[in-house]
Amino acid sequence: MACKLPSTALRRTQLPLQSQCSSSQQIRHASLLKRPHRPYTFTQLVTLSDGSTYTHRTTSPAPIFRSTKDTRNHPMWQPSLDSLRNVEQDEAGKLRAFRKRFGRGWDVDGADEGEG
Secondary structure, three states: OOOOOOOHHHOOOOOOOOOOOOOOOOOOOHHHOOOOOOOOOEEEEEEOOOOOEEEEEEOOOOOEEEOOOOOOOOOOOOOOOHHHOOOOOOOOOHHHHHHHHHOOOOOOOOOOOOOO
16 A cells, blocks of 8 residues: 655655654654652741741651751841850860961951960
């Protein structure tokens, strides 16, 4: 059985949707394409360090998350709180050796003390 093509004057620039020659060819539909992976999300109650709470959707199955470090008690977000300021600890002596070699000019508080 030969395929019958339309005349040259009526020929389309696109291929027809279904082949007129052979109907035994495999046709691929869009349903064979992989869908994007969307993970299951859970509702989670987040408790901040000061006791305030809020809920959000996450992939973690834990129903409650208790935060120990957050924006309420971190010195980067609350630099004015004296209880969060870092106290210099020089257990290894490296800070003392640096000050002995270069002076206290790099210190924030003691800039005037070492230059004398």
